[in-house]
Amino acid sequence: MHGQPVEPWFEANRAWWDERVPIHLASDFYGVDQFRAGRSTLEPFEVAELGDMSERSLVHLQCHFGLDTLSCARLGARVTGLDFSAPAIEAARQLAVATGLEARFEVGNVYDAPDVLRERYDIVYTGKGALAWLPDLAAWADVVVGLLRPRGTVYLAEFHPFTDVFADQDLTVRYGYFGQPEPMVDETPGTYADPSAATTHNRTGEWAHPIGEVLTELAVRGLRVRFVHEVPFTLFPRWPFLERGPDGVYRLPPGMPDLPLLYSVRATLDAADEEDGPTRADPPR
Numbered sequence: 001m002h003g004q005p006v007e008p009w010f011e012a013n014r015a016w017w018d019e020r021v022p023i024h025l026a027s028d029f030y031g032v033d034q035f036r037a038g039r040s041t042l043e044p045f046e047v048a049e050l051g052d053m054s055e056r057s058l059v060h061l062q063c064h065f066g067l068d069t070l071s072c073a074r075l076g077a078r079v080t081g082l083d084f085s086a087p088a089i090e091a092a093r094q095l096a097v098a099t100g101l102e103a104r105f106e107v108g109n110v111y112d113a114p115d116v117l118r119e120r121y122d123i124v125y126t127g128k129g130a131l132a133w134l135p136d137l138a139a140w141a142d143v144v145v146g147l148l149r150p151r152g153t154v155y156l157a158e159f160h161p162f163t164d165v166f167a168d169q170d171l172t173v174r175y176g177y178f179g180q181p182e183p184m185v186d187e188t189p190g191t192y193a194d195p196s197a198a199t200t201h202n203r204t205g206e207w208a209h210p211i212g213e214v215l216t217e218l219a220v221r222g223l224r225v226r227f228v229h230e231v232p233f234t235l236f237p238r239w240p241f242l243e244r245g246p247d248g249v250y251r252l253p254p255g256m257p258d259l260p261l262l263y264s265v266r267a268t269l270d271a272a273d274e275e276d277g278p279t280r281a282d283p284p285r
């Protein structure tokens, strides 16, 4: 399927993430001290759309150092987090101990998750900068189905791929929308959480995944899509002219036409009509 082997890209990407773990742990962006003091890192719309998770088992794919995973534990879920960065998982385990939250954290590539975890879950949760690191969404959807219990749910909140067609400083259309087998290569030093951080592992490969591809890969495996919400705000300053509101999210300034900056999907395996949990709630605005 792919023009070049993906293993070297996994290695490069993992080195990029490993190096950024201590930078992110110390950053205002992640706010680890506030998290330790009890703050949830889940967005209010995620909590509403995930629905009641008390006593439900949840696996968080690409969990980084586990802040969102542990925020789910605070809402009563029995949580597992998986990430291919060993320093991230080590930090996640330490945060679980420090906050007294029960959690299982394992090192592994997403594509190996069913073999590494050997469990099935009520909820697969992922997103907020996860899918772009994955070369093959068909194989990812196989993993999701392989991790779900009967009637289990996948919930995904992801940056809208439409935002990636534009330049970084303005809305000049610079890139194609549709995914390519070859990765998009970036060599920018620093990180979104601290652009001025000194870093040496700067080369990454990422892949674009249009929403149609995501939904189709879930649907063809029998997952019933409960909603797809396209949302006019995002969680980081994608362009310098976005304005941060009192709710902490970033929007286009008043007077500019709205664009979709984020999207969320909830889909359920073998869902019956009476399946509980959020279905077609109003999209967040």
Ligand SMILES: C[S@@+](CC[C@H](N)C(=O)[O-])C[C@H]1O[C@@H](n2cnc3c(N)ncnc32)[C@H](O)[C@@H]1O
Binding pocket: 010, 013, 014, 017, 062, 063, 064, 065, 066, 067, 068, 082, 083, 084, 085, 088, 108, 109, 110, 111, 127, 128, 129, 130, 133, 134
């Ligand atoms: C932006 S983070 C995930 C979002 C999370 N909500 C956060 O910001 O803390 C992306 C994560 O994906 C992980 N990752 C990237 N490619 C992966 C892969 N193939 N298998 C497992 N983890 C991967 C990275 O190590 C990183 O922790």
